[in-house]
Amino acid sequence: MNVVRITPRGYCHGVVDAIRIAKRIAEEHQDDRVPIYMLGYLVHNEHVTAELESFGVQLIDAASRLDGLDAISEGIVIFTAHGVSPAVIEKAREKGLTIIDATCSDVTRTHDLIDRLSAEGYTVIYIGKRGHPEPEGSIGHAKGPVYLVEDRADIEALDIAQTAHIAVTCQTTLSVWDTSELIGLLEKRFPDIEVFNEICLATQQRQEAAVAAAAAVESVVVVGSPRSSNSRRLVQVVEERAKTPAHLVDTVEDIRPEWFTGMTTVGVTSGASTPTHLTREVITFLEELEPPRQEN
């Protein structure tokens, strides 16, 4: 098949930094017995996690970051690229753990923003996905009223006085288009709301490139983990914006040739936490693939 390599794709600066930090800590402690833990998936990709575990960095996978700390009694704890709330930092300190913070600088910027808005008395509306660690950490920074909204129904259910000072911000890896639609609804409902769209540049560029490229191909393959919010969003925006079929694959093993029946051209992109070699293997496989012919 003809394969269009969509760019930019793959690792973003936040993921590169987090992996570099975790590997450096593992290297510095390879000869001592200090236990090293990552509090949740350092980045949302099982292959990256497995590699770090092979270097001695143990994964703590719990329902929340606070719960995860219950499983650690000593040693070093690495906070993941998604960031944590002040309550998690405080609990880690109380337990006497050595903290290594691998939070992405773009997420830290949202934390600083929420700190400031709270200090200035704003009611904060945060657009994000329930159960994801980034909203958990970011919302935890609010010292005043804060509301997590995921969709239109959540916005309709908001019970906030029009007289309140209201600001809206969001998770860094959401769909650019969904988020601007939700912000538009909030602006209608609260005309004086202040908007701080915090979708990161890496997410925005990958989504825009995928949607633009999808118009010229018959299908798009997104290489990434089902855990990865930004990878799932790439599939979503290609399907919704370009109306092109899209498939999320963790590795080349997940590809099913029948997806490409009768097709000649496919686009390939990858999430911000996907190792480059996995994408390269997918591209090579698709280049060599002869898809099934369309039955007449």
Ligand code: SF4
């Ligand atoms: S996707 Fe964006 S916010 Fe998340 S780690 Fe990468 S640069 Fe940072």
